[in-house]
Amino acid sequence: MRDRLCSKVGCAREATSTLTYDYGDQMAALGPLGRTGDPHAHDLCAIHTERMSVPKGWVVVRHETLRV
Template sequence: MRERICSKVSCDREAVATLTFDYEGRQAALGPLGLGNDPHAHDLCALHADRLQVPQGWTVLRHAAFAPR
């Protein structure tokens, strides 16, 4: 299986998490690396997963492995 790379521009780190959005519910979900076949999901490296910020008024649902330190 090919290594998955972070979706952030100019980042070549290995992806460790997948980010998805619920625009209607104003929520972002950050969890373990997904299957990789969802065009609306974004893979993130550990650095970018840790730095995740969402618009004001949004909620972030984080899997326990990706809870802020």
């Protein structure tokens, strides 16, 4: 299986997280890389995950995996 790459144009880094939007609720959800690619989601590398921003007034929900 081929590793999934960051969705940002020109970025060839391996994706580490998945970003989805809910335009109606003005919310973005950012979490661990989804199991499969979703055409309605954006896979991001670690650098673009940290730099991610949303429009003013939007809420960002960050889901993190538990590390034991």
